[in-house]
Amino acid sequence: MNLSRLLKCVWAAVLGSACLVAGATHLVGGEIYYTHLGGSEYLVTLKVYRDCGPANTLGTGFDDQVYIGMWDGSGTIGFNDVLTIPLTQSNVSSVPVVLGNPCGTPPPDLCIEQAIYSTTVTLPANAYGWDLMWQRCCRNPSISNLQNFGGTENPGATFLTHVPGTSQGAGASNNSSPVFQELPPVAVCANFDFTWDHSAIDPDGDELVYSFCAPLDGGGTGGGNGYDSPVPNPPATPPYNDVPYLNGYSATYPIASDPAMEIDPVTGVITGMPNQPGQYAIGICVSEYRNGELLSTTMRDFQFNVTLCDPNIQSLVADQTPAQLCVGETLTLDNNSQNGTSYSWDFGVPGMTTDVSDEFEPTYTWPTPGDFIVTLVVNPGWPCADTSEAIYMVYPPVEPQIVLEGFSCEDGDEVFDFSVEGNNIDEFADIQWDFGVGSPTLSNLESPSNINYGDASSWEATVYIENHGCTEEATFNYDSPADPVAVVEDQYQFCTGLTFDFVNLSENAEVYIWDFGDGQGGLPAGTSTDP
Structure with missing residues (x-):
């Protein structure tokens, strides 16, 4: 290491930044783009994606600062033509490891992080314009489609974009580059159709044309900070x-696939079927045209991870629980499915097409009571879709009430007639009576009669109702009233003629029969308490 390089390393250590003298094995990809802020001012943004899993064999993190070169089309890039942008940790985030296909689960050790570096810069207009570039080494040794696969001298990366010059038309330099909207899934299922919208948005409304393109090499494993160093400063x-x-x-066939992966030049939609597991470096370019003139091309350099996907998808509608029986027409359904990403419910109402939901665990109100076949499709529309069904019995609560329909005394025995009424008791209900000390003691009739309780002073009757999976009971408790006592107040009127008022002092009675000893018979029952 020469003296100037040593001093730079010492100064970097004082500042707490990295000093790299060896190759790294972490790059997954990235992109560079810019936004015109007015006049000659631009916001330059660099996004870098790194492997934070075991494929990053040296455990290389993000650079504490990056060096973006600015080139006006002539000569070389000097130190004064370099943007030095420090890393802000708040601009580092994990990239969700999701598959572009819901029919599998991503490899458990796959880890991708994103760092964003940005700054503003003044770029005076000139005939050529400005190239903005960043270079770094190295890519993962596990990349399947590049030379030296599995070795140590792995290719690096150059991220490049162009700010148009005045030679490309009046006002061409007042341009903002297109920006890709979505990051492709970092894991893709082998032997499954793949579709992904990789379109960009151009702030200026320029025409965009998409293509596959070769990622660019850059950096190396040499010492110093030259073009062959891990972090060229200035870049080449x-x-x-x-x-x-x-x-x-090749650039146009970067992934083993059949049908081959391709990108629609107008929409930016990528389609195809990867058919061989591996890690693949791919370039996706978007070129912007204004009035038929090419202004610039922005490339996203990215690594696709193609993996074998075990379609371990299981749809399972949870069985109806006892707590969900006979509680009314509104239920929340439990979903015990595994490894699903989307769901389609059908609640089984005959003749209805709107009894559906795409929620994970929906709440639904059936229009009427009944038995319904509930169907759940997990990952509908995909080859790994799975279906399950369950019967749900949807009824209001069973609420029985015992009704005493009749009573008679037969030879001193008390005989009763019963019935049961209440909510959710229909012809399918199983009814069981227990009359305790009565005779007979049991019955399965809806309205049993002639239940003899003899002269029992108290007794209990219970009815059990089982209907549509629900069981409820009701109890009737009977206590005989006290024996009636007939008492007439002694005569208190004398010598008043043939009309006399009687005072009834009887107890525990409601019906009375009077006999006045005149041979005319008694008054009808209940006509008078005190005749």
Whole structure:
């Protein structure tokens, strides 16, 4: 290491930044773009994606600062033509590891992080415009479609974008580059159809054309900070070498696939069927045209991870629980499915097409009571879709009430007639009576009669109702009233003629029969308490 490099390393250590003298094995990809702020001011943004899993064999993190070169089309890039942008930790985030296909689960050790570096810069207009570039080494040794696969001398990366110059038309330099909207899924299922919208938005409304393109090589494993170092500062000027593809792969066929992966030049939608597991470096370019003139091309350099997906998808509607029986027409259904990402419910109402939901665990109100076949499809529309069904009995609560329909005394025995009424008791209900000390003691009739309780002073009757999976009971408790006592107040009127008022002092009675001893018979029952 020369003296100047040593001093730079010492100064970097004082500042707490990294001083890299060896290759790294962490790059997954990235992109660089800019936004015109007015006049000659631009916001420059660099996004870098790194592997934070075991494929990053050296455990390389993000650089504490990056060096973005600015080139006006002539000469070399000097130190004064370099944007030095420090890393802010708040701009580092994990990239969700999701599959572009719901029919599998991503590899458990796959880890991707994103860092965003940005700053404003003044770029005076000139005929050529400005190239903005960042270079770094190295990519993962596990990348399947590049030369030296599994080795140590792995290709690096150059991220490049162009600010148009005045030679490209009046006002061309007042341009903002297109920005890709979504990051492709970092894991893709082998032997499954793949579709992904990789379109960009152009703030200026320019025409956009999409294509696959070769990622650019950059940096190296040499010492110092030259073009062959892990972090060239300043970066090299164009032209740049494409990454070296293995035989059978190219910029337009970067992934083993059948049908081959392709990108729609108008929409940016990527389609195809990857058919071989591996990690693949791919370039996705978007070129912007204004009035038929090419202004610039922005490339996203990215690594696709193709994995074998075990479609371990299981749909399982949870069985109806006792707590869900006979509670009315509104229920929340439990979903015990495994590894699903989307759901389609049908609540089984005959003749209805709107009894559906795409929620994970929906709440539904059936229009009427009844038995319904509930169907759940997990990952509908995908080859790994799975279906399950369950019967749900939807009824209001069973609320029985015992009604005493009749009573008679037969030879001194008390005989009763019963019935049961209440909510959710229909012809399908199983009814069981227990009359305790009565005779007979049991019955399965809805309205049993002639239940003899003899002269029992108290007794209990219970009815059990089982209907549509629900069981409820009701109890009737009977206590005989006290024996009636007939008492007439002694005569208190004398010598008043043939009319006399009687005072009834009887107890525990409601019906009375009077006999006045005149041979005319008694008054009808209940006509008078005190005749």
